[in-house]
Amino acid sequence: xxxxxxQVVYFEATRRCNLRCPFCMTGSNDARKVRRSVLRELTxxxxxxxxxxxxxxxxxxxxxxxxxxxxxxxxxxxxxxxTVELGYKCSxxxxxxxxxxxxxxxxxxxxQGQARIxxxxxAVDEENRWSRDNESDRTLRVLQDCVELGLGQHxxxxxxxxxxxxxxxTIEFIVKNNIAYxxxxxxxxxxxxxxxxxxxFDRDDLxxxxxxxxxxxxxxxxxxxxxxxxxxxxxxxxxGARNNTVPQNPAIGCWAxxxxxxxxxxxxxxxxxxxxxxxxxxxxxxxxxxxxxxxALFADITDRSRLKxxxxxxxxxxxxxxxxxxxxxxxxxxxxEDPTCFFDPxxxxxxxxxxxxxxxxxxKYLLIARAAGVYQPPKxxxxxxxxxxxxx
Numbered sequence: 001x002x003x004x005x006x007q008v009v010y011f012e013a014t015r016r017c018n019l020r021c022p023f024c025m026t027g028s029n030d031a032r033k034v035r036r037s038v039l040r041e042l043t044x045x046x047x048x049x050x051x052x053x054x055x056x057x058x059x060x061x062x063x064x065x066x067x068x069x070x071x072x073x074x075x076x077x078x079x080x081x082x083t084v085e086l087g088y089k090c091s092x093x094x095x096x097x098x099x100x101x102x103x104x105x106x107x108x109x110x111x112q113g114q115a116r117i118x119x120x121x122x123a124v125d126e127e128n129r130w131s132r133d134n135e136s137d138r139t140l141r142v143l144q145d146c147v148e149l150g151l152g153q154h155x156x157x158x159x160x161x162x163x164x165x166x167x168x169x170t171i172e173f174i175v176k177n178n179i180a181y182x183x184x185x186x187x188x189x190x191x192x193x194x195x196x197x198x199x200x201f202d203r204d205d206l207x208x209x210x211x212x213x214x215x216x217x218x219x220x221x222x223x224x225x226x227x228x229x230x231x232x233x234x235x236x237x238x239x240g241a242r243n244n245t246v247p248q249n250p251a252i253g254c255w256a257x258x259x260x261x262x263x264x265x266x267x268x269x270x271x272x273x274x275x276x277x278x279x280x281x282x283x284x285x286x287x288x289x290x291x292x293x294x295x296a297l298f299a300d301i302t303d304r305s306r307l308k309x310x311x312x313x314x315x316x317x318x319x320x321x322x323x324x325x326x327x328x329x330x331x332x333x334x335x336x337e338d339p340t341c342f343f344d345p346x347x348x349x350x351x352x353x354x355x356x357x358x359x360x361x362x363x364k365y366l367l368i369a370r371a372a373g374v375y376q377p378p379k380x381x382x383x384x385x386x387x388x389x390x391x392x
Contacts (some may be wrong), residue, residue, distance in 0.1 A: 003293060004298065005248065007374075010064040010260070012275060013262055021052070044082070055288055055289070061088065065079065071094060080115065084110070106318065117154070119156070120156050124170050146373070148307045153179045154181065161200070162199055174217075184273065188323055216331065225253055229320070229362055230358075237377070238378065243258065244257070244302035245304045253316075253320040254320070268281060268282070268295075270334075301324060307337070310338075313348060
């Protein structure tokens with residue numbers, strides 16, 4: 001039986017949502033799925049026994065509660081209380097409709113002030129005012145309330161052709177306000193399927209707009225692709241830590257292999273945006289740890305030596321890994337090369353023009369990561385030249 005170590009469980013605790021936003025990454029806007037799902041959602045006791053307790057055995061340290069709209073669950077506050085009591089860090093992903101100041105105070109109380117509020121904000125400029133609920137002003141008010149109440153903040157920017165021009169301005173606003181962020185790709189999930197063909201970004205959008213802005217604003221999460229970090233550098237600073245072949249301490253590149261994701265009915269997958277597409281099984285059949293450790297899907301996704309095409313011959317095969325979600329939605333094969341990547345390596349000797357810059361910024365990021373508790377310097381460095389995949 002394989003043994004893995006993961007960092008985060010993202011639990012889509014409910015599909016219920018009163019929105020129909022084409023730029024929402026959840027599957028909650030499909031009315032038929034919502035009606036079927038509500039009757040089959042995991043109970044609090046099932047979540048505790050089948051997911052939260054087994055997650056400890058997988059090394060998980062953070063639970064992210066989402067949906068749909070997680071706060072529509074009647075037991076939402078009890079789940080947050082339980083999360084903290086079990087020793088997890090706690091994130092609440094919300095569309096902001098239910099995040100009144102009173103509700104934020106309740107969240108602060110049951111989590112002992114340890115919760116982090118995660119919201120979507122896809123643009124702040126006047127011409128492209130999209131967020132998860134198409135109301136950027138509401139999102140900004142919630143972020144300000146979090147500051148005043150001492151709650152952590154995090155912003156997810158869903159990227160597509162609709163915010164190529166506004167993306168950097170949005171990121172600059174987020175960084176200026178000292179908010180952590182990450183980008184998430186628009187995918188054909190839920191109502192996103194209605195506009196994926198027209199609005200999904202391509203390699204030119206990534207090269208000309210999104211990637212330069214991410215490199216210039218490294219205040220955000222380093223989990224994005226393409227990520228041109230020297231495999232030798234990561235091996236040196238991490239002590240060679242990895243989950244199968246996926247680099248850890250800190251995690252970088254594609255999320256798949258670092259996160260576990262569970263939907264409202266208990267289906268487990270490797271990425272939040274792949275929850276409707278790929279399943280490793282259901283926690284009602286096996287507890288989370290046993291399910292993951294016996295899963296062929298997780299064996300594949302955590303072994304980047306199996307990647308194909310450009311990703312399989314790339315110097316950054318392990319420190320980047322390409323976006324497995326975009327590979328799947330564009331090709332139907334989650335191990336295929338990432339077609340949105342603009343890097344065209346001949347073989348592993350091809351070095352990106354952005355590697356030196358990525359290495360320099362990454363070293364600075366380690367200071368932040370250590371302070372945040374997601375990086376620990378190794379007690380004994382690995383042998384020189386050892387890369388995350390075990391090769392030079």
